[in-house]
Amino acid sequence: MQLETRKITIVGILGAVSVVLGMTPLGFVPVPTPAGAATIMHIPVIIGAILEGPLVGGLVGLVFGVFSFLRAGNPFVADPLIGILPRVLIGILAAYSYKLVSKDSLAVGLAATVGTLTNTIGVLGLSVLKGYLPLAGAIGIGITHGPPEVVVAVIIVLLVVRVLDNNR
Secondary structure, eight states, rough: OOOOOHHHHHHHHHHHHHHHHSSSGGGGESSTTTEEEEOOOTTHHHHHHHHHHHHHHHHHHHHHHHHHHHTTTSSSSHHHHHHHOOOOHHHHHHHHHHHOOOOSSSHHHHHHHHHHHHHHHEEEEHHHHHTTTTTTHHHHHHHHHHHHHHHHHHHHHHHHHHHHHHHH
């Protein structure tokens, strides 16, 4: 896979969007759950994966992961394995799940779901494996954060990809 100018530009733009979402309250959408908010910081990774494939998705995920690691607000994200690896995998798994179905709204929704769950399960699962969280705590966080984040991600990714696909 060759990294063309277009792909490098998309990585830069979507990586910058991830950083802005992480530095401002824009990265959190209020939802009526005990969690109170759904993160959308992973959405640029999913969009990059859908539009340009696993390499771009993985690179945008790397930017998101490194930024999360550098700005870690809790000890488990300060672990590079937990802060970076799941974020790279978001882009790779979202791209392949999108390609698996076909290029329509179902594929976009599937990619958004897979990418979001990769982030949630990856971070929480690795946190349990490395002893940062008890299993029951991770399950509780996953149950309260996961579903609203999936719903928000599917809606936003569908809308953004539809607009960007129409402008190609």
